[in-house]
Amino acid sequence: MSKPNPAASPPKHDVFQAIADPTRRGLLLLLVDQEMPVTAISSHFPMTRTAVSKHLRILEEAGLVKERKVGRETRYRLDADPLRELKSWLAFYERFWENKIESLRRYVESDDTDPQQQGEDAAKS
Helix, strand or coil: CCCCCCCCCCCCCCHHHHHCCHHHHHHHHHCCCCCEEHHHHHCCCCCCHHHHHHHHHHHHHCCCEEEEEECCEEEEEECCCCHHHHHHHHHHHHHHHHHHHHHHHHHHHCCCCCHHHHHHHHHHC
16 A cells, blocks of 8 residues: 655646636636637736746646647647536526526516515515
């Protein structure tokens, strides 16, 4: 039985961690329709190419970005498949949002001008 190696590389990032950062979300938007080298990607952000590369590495570890070598250049492209996990997770909670939105719609569209009655109607939902 082997012991865990403390010097082993840190665990890969998951989709939720990867998209938590606004810069990484911006990178994903930039790569939606095209494959780009890091030099071109870097020109869209107010940070060093090294910083952009670190963000791209996190996205790659989460499976959201694929890279390929073309000569000496590394090009990056979006792989949206891992976002399905996120979509499934959010879909579960959608029913709660829909219920609240429906209650708000009924409240706003109510003909009753008595605020107390409207509050009681919303509480029943």
